[in-house]
Amino acid sequence: MAGNAPTASEYVVHHLTHLNNTGHAQANIVDWSVINLDSMFYSISIGLLTIFILWLAARKATSGVPGRFQGFVEMMVEMVADQAKGIIHSAESRKFVAPMALTVFVWIFLMNAMDLLPVDLLPRIWEGVYAAGGGDPAHAYMRVVATADLSAALGMSCGVLLLCIWYNIKIKGLTGWIHELFTAPFGSHPLLYPVNFLMQIIEFVAKTVSHGMRLFGNMYAGELVFILIALLGGTATMFGFVGHIVAGTVWAIFHILIITLQAFIFMMLTLVYIGQAHESH
Amino acid sequence: MNLNATLIAQLVVFFILGWFTMKFVWPPIMKALDERATKIADGLTAADKAKSDLALAEKKVVEELRKARESAGDVRTSAEKQASKLIDEARAEASRIITQAREAAEAEAGVAAQRAKEALRDQVAHLAVAGAEKILRREINTQVHAELLANLKQELQ
Numbered sequence: 001m002a003g004n005a006p007t008a009s010e011y012v013v014h015h016l017t018h019l020n021n022t023g024h025a026q027a028n029i030v031d032w033s034v035i036n037l038d039s040m041f042y043s044i045s046i047g048l049l050t051i052f053i054l055w056l057a058a059r060k061a062t063s064g065v066p067g068r069f070q071g072f073v074e075m076m077v078e079m080v081a082d083q084a085k086g087i088i089h090s091a092e093s094r095k096f097v098a099p100m101a102l103t104v105f106v107w108i109f110l111m112n113a114m115d116l117l118p119v120d121l122l123p124r125i126w127e128g129v130y131a132a133g134g135g136d137p138a139h140a141y142m143r144v145v146a147t148a149d150l151s152a153a154l155g156m157s158c159g160v161l162l163l164c165i166w167y168n169i170k171i172k173g174l175t176g177w178i179h180e181l182f183t184a185p186f187g188s189h190p191l192l193y194p195v196n197f198l199m200q201i202i203e204f205v206a207k208t209v210s211h212g213m214r215l216f217g218n219m220y221a222g223e224l225v226f227i228l229i230a231l232l233g234g235t236a237t238m239f240g241f242v243g244h245i246v247a248g249t250v251w252a253i254f255h256i257l258i259i260t261l262q263a264f265i266f267m268m269l270t271l272v273y274i275g276q277a278h279e280s281h
Numbered sequence: 282m283n284l285n286a287t288l289i290a291q292l293v294v295f296f297i298l299g300w301f302t303m304k305f306v307w308p309p310i311m312k313a314l315d316e317r318a319t320k321i322a323d324g325l326t327a328a329d330k331a332k333s334d335l336a337l338a339e340k341k342v343v344e345e346l347r348k349a350r351e352s353a354g355d356v357r358t359s360a361e362k363q364a365s366k367l368i369d370e371a372r373a374e375a376s377r378i379i380t381q382a383r384e385a386a387e388a389e390a391g392v393a394a395q396r397a398k399e400a401l402r403d404q405v406a407h408l409a410v411a412g413a414e415k416i417l418r419r420e421i422n423t424q425v426h427a428e429l430l431a432n433l434k435q436e437l438q
Contacts, residue, residue, distance in 0.1 A: 018283075026283040034285040043291060047298045054306040061309045063316030077310045099307035100299035107298060146291075151284050155291025162292075 006138075008231050015123065015227050018149065019141040036149055043111060043146035050107045077102060083268065087275040093167060097274050100163070104156070105267040112219055112259030114144045116252055119226040147262075148219035150212070157212030160270050161204065167277040180280065211269050218262050222255050406434040 006014060017025045019038040026034050057073035066074060084098035123142040130140035146152045168177045181200045182193045229251060233244030410430050 020285070026285060028283070030284040032286050032289075034283070034287075035290060036285065036287040039287050040290055040294075044294055047294055051298055051301045051306065054302060058306040058309040061313035063313050063320055066313075066317075074310060074314060077307070078314065081311070095307075096299070096303050099303035102307070103298045103302040104295075149287060151287035152291040154284065155288040156295050158288065159292045159295040 008234075011231060011234070012224075012227055014138070014141065015119070016143070016224070017141040018143055019126075023139065025141075036143075036151060038141070038143050039146040039149040039152045042114060042144055043107075043152055046110045046114070046146070047107050050103060050110055054102070054106065076106065080105060080267065084271055087271045088278060089275075090171070090278055093171075093274070093278065097163070097271065101267045101271050104270055105263050108147055108156075108215065108266050109260060109263035111145065111147045112263055114146070115148070115219065115222055115226065115255060115259060117144060119223070119230045143223075145219055145223050147215050148223045150216045150220075153216035153219075154209070154212035156215075156266070157208045160211060160273055161208040163270075164204070164207075164273050164277040167274055171278050172280060176280075207273055211266070211273070215262050215266050218258055222251075222258055225251055226255075402434065402437050406430070406437055409433070 018036040020026060020034050020036045022034055054073060057070050061070060061074075080102040081094075081098055084094050084101060088094050088097055122144045123140070126142040127137040127140040131137045143149065168180075172180060182196050184196060185199060186192045186196050226248075229244055229247045232240050232247065234240070410433075
């Protein structure tokens, strides 16, 4: 790092600050007037890439001998279809839920995979562009892993929550579902109604928060480790250089497992939660 | 690590992407997969059928061969029978012809002998008459004794 380089702490904070519509880091924990432009940009572009890839395979899908690309996409489709079939027993619901799960799997996998790009690559390019546009590069924030944004991860898990509520009402009827909210899991007795309801609400909140938090936490931690490894290389010593290469390689290889696993877990939990919405207590 | 409107936006994107996949990606791929599964199942069934057909055909071939061999044996047996019958018939015919010929020859020979006998008898009669004439030149009148001579000839027969 050069003379006017940021300190380690500044470097980390810079990397963990989102590019949002206000131009500076968000001050409050919750602020609905702020939107993270970098997360939206990467998640929407990667989302479009996801459906484009899937659409490419679907467009040329034939019942004849599949090519490698078609075979690859079919493998994923069959994997998701099998899982969905095992978890959700309503064929009607699967018509939407299974494609949803496939999209979620591929989309989250690709968003996670952004973590494998060199941690400074896109932010540094953005700093150059920002500076060329007359901005202060110190305020050129850019985070490339959309799933390491708590809002994005919770946005997706809230989507799953909405689906759960929708299918609860669709399968059990509005009155049936409300009845279940007050009578399960402990039983139908007026004294137990509040307890049951409280338990149900806690269950829904816990499911949704843990669903989003799990993805966010893993990706955020992974990103932070990459930043720290980059800092190690930034010491510009022989130890730092070798350490950067060794640790970076090991962590990146390990991270391939994590990004795939987290995408798979998110997909499976989506199916499981929606499957639970189909079951009566 | 803050919550903001990104959450709402991401939620909307989530549903749009899911809807797109449901509409344009999932059905054609599932259709292709199902069709291929049907095709493969049909192919397997056809292969099984071909196999059993082949086994059946082989069995039939063996059966036909056995039949052909049997009928060839029958044909040979009957041909042999026929041949021996023909030979027997020919033999019988030949012996019949031989017998006939011999009988005819014998009959002919009998007739010839008879004729020769008769001629001989005639001659003997003539000779006898001639001899007698010579001896009894005078006493015997041919016209008178013709009846006598005829009786004599008759007796000699």
